[in-house]
Amino acid sequence: MLRSTSGECTRRRILLVVPGAPTPRHPDVLPWMGAFARMLVAAGEEVHIIALRLPGEADAWSEEHLRVESIGPAPVMPGLVRGAWIMGDALRRARHAHRERPFQLVLGVFAREPGRVALAFARAHGLPGVVALGGTELASPEIPGSGLRAGLVDRADIGLSLTGADRLVVPSNEMLGRLDALAPSLLPRAVVLPWPVPRATTTRTRVRMDPAAPRIAVVAGHVPLKDPLAALELLARLRTERPRATLELMGAEGSLTGALRARARALDLREAVRIGSFLPHDALLARLAEADVILQTTRFEAFGAGVLEGMAHGCVPCGTHVGILGDLARQLGRTGPDTIGTAAPGDVSGLFVALREALGRLDRDPLSARTRARDLAAAFTPARLGPQWRALFQSLARAP
Numbered sequence: 001m002l003r004s005t006s007g008e009c010t011r012r013r014i015l016l017v018v019p020g021a022p023t024p025r026h027p028d029v030l031p032w033m034g035a036f037a038r039m040l041v042a043a044g045e046e047v048h049i050i051a052l053r054l055p056g057e058a059d060a061w062s063e064e065h066l067r068v069e070s071i072g073p074a075p076v077m078p079g080l081v082r083g084a085w086i087m088g089d090a091l092r093r094a095r096h097a098h099r100e101r102p103f104q105l106v107l108g109v110f111a112r113e114p115g116r117v118a119l120a121f122a123r124a125h126g127l128p129g130v131v132a133l134g135g136t137e138l139a140s141p142e143i144p145g146s147g148l149r150a151g152l153v154d155r156a157d158i159g160l161s162l163t164g165a166d167r168l169v170v171p172s173n174e175m176l177g178r179l180d181a182l183a184p185s186l187l188p189r190a191v192v193l194p195w196p197v198p199r200a201t202t203t204r205t206r207v208r209m210d211p212a213a214p215r216i217a218v219v220a221g222h223v224p225l226k227d228p229l230a231a232l233e234l235l236a237r238l239r240t241e242r243p244r245a246t247l248e249l250m251g252a253e254g255s256l257t258g259a260l261r262a263r264a265r266a267l268d269l270r271e272a273v274r275i276g277s278f279l280p281h282d283a284l285l286a287r288l289a290e291a292d293v294i295l296q297t298t299r300f301e302a303f304g305a306g307v308l309e310g311m312a313h314g315c316v317p318c319g320t321h322v323g324i325l326g327d328l329a330r331q332l333g334r335t336g337p338d339t340i341g342t343a344a345p346g347d348v349s350g351l352f353v354a355l356r357e358a359l360g361r362l363d364r365d366p367l368s369a370r371t372r373a374r375d376l377a378a379a380f381t382p383a384r385l386g387p388q389w390r391a392l393f394q395s396l397a398r399a400p
Contacts, residue, residue, distance in 0.1 A: 011046040011065060012393060013101060015094055017118040018109045020054025021068050029055040031281040032195060032305055033109070035382065039196045041065045043386030045393065048097050050090050052113055069093055083113065090117045091124075103127060105393055108161065110134040111168075115161030123164070128396040131165040132193075135302025135323075136225070138178045162186060166396060169193050171303035174326045193389060194324060196382040197308040200374070202282075202289040204314045207370060209292045209362045213244035216355070217291035217315060219284070219306025220298055222254035222275075227320075229256065229263055230297040233348050234355055236267045242359070248274040248291065250284055250306075288313040293358045295319050299345040311377035314370035318358040320345045328376060338372060 022034040037047045041064070051070040058072030071089050074082045094117075097103070107130045108118025115131040122129030137158045162168065162183065168190045170176050176192050209215075216235065220226035228249050235247045247269075249260065257275070264273045279287070288294065294310025296319025304323035311317050319325055321342035329340040341357035343350025361369040378384070 011044060012104045013046045013048065014040065014393065015097070015103045015106045015118070015121065016040075016047050016049045016109065017090065017094075017106070017114040017121075018049060018051050019112075019114055021049050021051040021070060023055055023059045023068060023070060024061055025059065026055035026057075028278075028280045032197075035196055035198055036109075037066055037068075039382035039386045040389060042382060043390040045390065048103070050093055050117075052086055052090055052117065067097075086113070087117050087120070091121055094121045098125060105130065105396060107132065108165075111137045111161035111165075112157045115165070116157045119161060119164045122166075128166045129164065130167045130169060130392070130396065131161045132169040133171070133175065133179075133302065135171070135175065135300070137162075138175065138182055138302075165189065167191060167392065169392070171195055172324045172327050173330075174323055175302045191392060193392060194380050194385060195303055195305060196385045197305055197312060197377060197380045199378070199381055200285070200289070200312045200314070202285045202313060204289045204370070206290075207314075208366050209359075210244070211363055212242050213246065214238075214242055214293060214359055214362070215291045216245065216247045216293050216295050217250065217288055217310055218247065218295050218297060219250050219288075219310065220296075221251040222249070222256040222260055224256065225300055226251070226298045227345065228260055228297060230346070230348055230351065231295060232260065232263050232267060232269060232273065234295070234297075234352055235269060235272060237348075237352050238355065239269075239272065241356075244272075246272050246274070248276065248287060250276050250279055250287060252278045285309065285313065288315060291315050292362055293318060293355065295351075295355065296323070296325050297351070298322060301325070308377050308380050311373040314374055316358045316361055316369050316373050318342065318354040319351065324380075 018033055020030045022029045022031050037049060040047050046065045049068040055070060056073055059070045061068055074085045105128050106118045106122040108115035109132045111131050111133050119129045170190055170192055171194050173192055176190060179190055180187055218231045220228055222228055231247055238245045260275050264270050288310045294307050294315035294317050296307050298320055301323030304325050307317050307325050317325060318341040321329060329342040332338050332340055341354025343354050
């Protein structure tokens with residue numbers, strides 16, 4: 001917060017440029033973005049959001065110390081021209097809001113189009129500019145569906161965002177290591193700050209797990225980067241030991257949806273797998289509250305909010321050693337009662353060992369295993385992370 005000439009504390013005004021944000025009519029558009037903005041408000045900031053592309057309709061709404069403007073659909077025009085129109089409209093809206101009451105800092109969420117818009121405005125008005133990376137900006141190009149297979153304009157946006165920001169925020173140490181490998185010169189401007197994950201909103205109805213019928217949950221889109229096919233292979237192996245084990249794949253349909261259904265039929269898992277599509281956020285959380293294990297299969301992950309949401313609802317975690325799950329596994333070590341089973345992406349045998357370890361903890365002491373998962377997730381609540389984000393802004397923001 002800033003201090004006025006009378007000595008009173010006033011809220012720092014932050015322009016937040018994002019790909020999309022939830023609105024009263026569209027509450028399930030990137031709900032974590034709403035949680036992030038409200039975390040900043042609770043920490044003492046004032047936030048003005050400009051949402052570039054989602055929910056796909058022009059809208060504006062306000063609550064105390066928070067205003068959201070969604071640009072809505074651009075006119076029908078070629079891709080490059082459309083992108084320029086969105087950038088121009090976003091900058092026009094930002095200038096208008098800045099004239100009403102000046103911003104002290106600009107934050108672009110994702111080092112693509114939002115980062116480019118945020119930094120263009122920051123440079124034009126002499127403000128500090130921060131870019132928070134989403135993850136796939138630094139994904140390896142050999143991974144199908146990774147950010148580095150984007151077009152020339154997208155890659156140019158990433159380059160400008162990475163090199164032009166006063167601070168780069170990465171959500172995990174795993175991501176920081178990737179940034180170090182790709183562009184070590186950027187490390188002095190990088191800081192690790194996770195995204196907030198609210199505490200559980202749905203009450204778990206059972207603590208004990210049926211040993212023969214554990215419920216496994218995966219929160220991931222049906223795309224190669226998330227590798228949901230690995231989850232089917234793991235379930236097939238698991239059912240040789242726990243014959244009524246079930247799996248629920250929760251995530252948006254994508255290029256692998258057909259392959260997932262075909263593979264489930266081939267493995268005779270049709271009755272054991274629920275291959276879902278997009279779920280409203282509240283419904284997703286309710287499903288997590290009924291699961292026993294939250295499994296991560298993704299080949300690349302910058303953070304992993306779905307895993308943390310599962311943990312917040314008492315699911316025991318396991319999966320690939322990437323993102324925040326990799327950070328937690330490294331932090332807890334490889335031995336002892338609090339370890340998290342992880343394996344390299346694509347290592348189905350290693351992931352099966354990790355899955356068995358997670359289920360073993362639930363067999364031995366379900367209450368302790370679920371409580372420990374919730375305790376680990378509590379480190380990522382808005383109340384815990386808000387002061388850390390505010391401290392970052394305090395180190396950068398200049399008085400108006």
